[in-house]
Amino acid sequence: MIDSPKQELRKLWMLELQVTLKCEELDKIESQVNRVSRWAVDERVQGGRSGHEDLLMKLIDLRQDANKMIDELIDEKKRVQTIIDQIDDPMLAEILIERYFECRTWPEIAINTHSSERNIYRMHGKALQAYGEKMAVNGSVARVTMD
Numbered sequence: 001m002i003d004s005p006k007q008e009l010r011k012l013w014m015l016e017l018q019v020t021l022k023c024e025e026l027d028k029i030e031s032q033v034n035r036v037s038r039w040a041v042d043e044r045v046q047g048g049r050s051g052h053e054d055l056l057m058k059l060i061d062l063r064q065d066a067n068k069m070i071d072e073l074i075d076e077k078k079r080v081q082t083i084i085d086q087i088d089d090p091m092l093a094e095i096l097i098e099r100y101f102e103c104r105t106w107p108e109i110a111i112n113t114h115s116s117e118r119n120i121y122r123m124h125g126k127a128l129q130a131y132g133e134k135m136a137v138n139g140s141v142a143r144v145t146m147d
Contacts, residue, residue, distance in 0.1 A: 005132040009100040012080055015073050016103055022066045029059055077101065086134045092127035095120060 003011070033055050080100070087093045091113065098104045098112060110117040 005128045005135055008135070009080065009096065009128075009131065012073075012076055013100045013103055015069070015076060016101070019066070019069050019073050022062075022069055026059075026062055026066055029055075029062060033059055083131060083134045083138055086137075087127070087130045089126075089130065092123060092130050095124055095127045096131060099124065 033052075084093050084096050087096075094113060095109060098109045104112070106117050106120055110120045113120065115123070
């Protein structure tokens, strides 16, 4: 199945949210590790790793996973931004950026653009159409999903 413009942009939005959640999880675990490290000064057993070292190893693995996700997000944003930059109407481009890059709600976008929510819905449809046209020109339509 070929991704529609909305599906493609929605994937970007979901990736952004996943990265945000991963970073929040990392912050939480780092905080726990820092608390444990204050208490576990000398718990090391001869020849083995302490529980604190295990936590640190898990934290390192999580950080590597987060970094991979962030790299993927940055690459995807660059690719999508290149297509959005080709949209002639700056208001349509702004709606896509606010919705899919900044994960804003429809009411937030309406306030930011000094427009009604109903008008934003209408313009979003036009923005998706313009994005789809630029996708086709750039060959992005050739991306196939396994969904």
